[in-house]
Amino acid sequence: MAGFRSVPAEPVIVQALRGSRPERLPVWFMRQAGRSLPEYRATRAGTAMLDACLTPELAAEITLQPVRRHGVDAAVFFSDIVVPLKLAGVDVEIVPGRGPVFGRPVRDAADLADLVAHDLPDDAFAPIEEAVARTVAELGPDVPLLGFAGAPFTLAAYVVEGGPSKDHLRARTLMHADPEAWRTLTEHLARVSGAFLRAQVRAGASAVQLFDSWVGSLSEADYRTHVLPASAATLAEVPEVPRIHFGTGTPHLLPALRDAGADAIGVDHRIPLDAASALLGGDVPVQGNIDPALLGAPWPVLEAHLEAVAAAGRAAPAHVLNLGHGVPPETDPGVLTRIVEWAHGR
Numbered sequence: 287m288a289g290f291r292s293v294p295a296e297p298v299i300v301q302a303l304r305g306s307r308p309e310r311l312p313v314w315f316m317r318q319a320g321r322s323l324p325e326y327r328a329t330r331a332g333t334a335m336l337d338a339c340l341t342p343e344l345a346a347e348i349t350l351q352p353v354r355r356h357g358v359d360a361a362v363f364f365s366d367i368v369v370p371l372k373l374a375g376v377d378v379e380i381v382p383g384r385g386p387v388f389g390r391p392v393r394d395a396a397d398l399a400d401l402v403a404h405d406l407p408d409d410a411f412a413p414i415e416e417a418v419a420r421t422v423a424e425l426g427p428d429v430p431l432l433g434f435a436g437a438p439f440t441l442a443a444y445v446v447e448g449g450p451s452k453d454h455l456r457a458r459t460l461m462h463a464d465p466e467a468w469r470t471l472t473e474h475l476a477r478v479s480g481a482f483l484r485a486q487v488r489a490g491a492s493a494v495q496l497f498d499s500w501v502g503s504l505s506e507a508d509y510r511t512h513v514l515p516a517s518a519a520t521l522a523e524v525p526e527v528p529r530i531h532f533g534t535g536t537p538h539l540l541p542a543l544r545d546a547g548a549d550a551i552g553v554d555h556r557i558p559l560d561a562a563s564a565l566l567g568g569d570v571p572v573q574g575n576i577d578p579a580l581l582g583a584p585w586p587v588l589e590a591h592l593e594a595v596a597a598a599g600r601a602a603p604a605h606v607l608n609l610g611h612g613v614p615p616e617t618d619p620g621v622l623t624r625i626v627e628w629a630h631g632r
């Protein structure tokens with residue numbers, strides 16, 4: 287009829303994250319951009335990780351590679367959880383095969399004062415906004431871009447240790463030994479990650495994920511007292527888009543992660559999605575939770591696992607298919623493409 291224009295449907299992932307079950311099972315993979323792809327290794331050759339993140343043409347190209355190859359339902363912005371700290375002038379590098387390493391770990395009051403003094407100028411996020419805008423323009427309206435940031439606890443685990451650690455002991459000690467310093471640290475990290483999320487949403491990201499990858503090492507009581515307020519402050523910076531809250535080893539923390547203000551919860555392989563959904567009260571969209579270890583198993587074994595994951599996901603109001611954690615670098619990328627075809631064909 288003249289005068290009526292059809293409203294384009296929201297992308298399937300955005301529908302699911304808002305709580306309605308779309309016509310097909312949406313799928314993306316954490317760490318879909320990265321070392322499993324030969325085109326990534328070629329693009330990155332000779333460029334340090336953080337330099338690639340801060341070069342808009344490179345960041346946009348790497349973000350688009352897995353969308354072209356696999357036909358996933360979303361792109362995830364190629365960056366890193368430590369990028370906003372780098373932009374604030376903090377001495378941090380990403381060491382290949384190891385992870386983020388800080389020149390001045392936060393061990394005493396002077397270290398903390400030094401970190402907090404590294405503020406973010408207004409224009410600090412210019413390379414991020416340019417990369418996001420370029421990516422969104424190339425993706426077009428059908429494939430949304432997901433932004434992300436590191437949650438204050440996971441960032442603090444690196445900042446206090448100075449690098450990757452197994453049980454995040456130093457961070458958890460500081461939390462109890464000096465709760466005031468811990469609060470100053472996590473409030474600062476919440477501001478930094480919140481500003482990173484805002485920049486990505488401002489430039490066109492359609493949804494975001496807050497990565498609290500290592501939060502499973504906390505008790506629920508410690509999480510609620512010492513971590514939840516800072517994560518809630520980070521999520522509250524971008525109320526206009528759906529927010530996924532993800533951690534690993536979190537069966538005991540699921541209601542608390544929801545209470546931090548998430549719209550959807552990312553779950554790892556340690557708990558079936560129907561059990562996770564029940565713990566969440568049955569009304570929260572879930573994301574996950576293919577066991578990354580099964581990417582290397584024969585297809586019939588992986589397919590049976592996919593069937594079980596999808597069936598359990600039906601217990602929640604909506605489900606976004608993903609891994610329980612990032613794509614391992616040695617993954618055969620053909621397997622990821624096959625999972626996308628499987629999800630879209632059912």
Ligand code: CP3
Nearest residue numbers: 316317318319320364365366367382383384385497499612
């Ligand atoms: O998911 C995606 O495709 C987007 C890209 C992304 C990267 N880092 C790129 C990256 C995302 C979402 C992250 C977040 C991130 N960074 C997290 C949370 C997610 C998770 O896996 O739990 C964490 C804990 C970090 C810190 C970090 N950065 C680690 C532990 C490493 C791995 C070090 C290594 O070499 O094994 C990095 C480096 C990193 N971040 C790489 C990529 C593609 C590898 C760099 C390379 O290619 O050499």
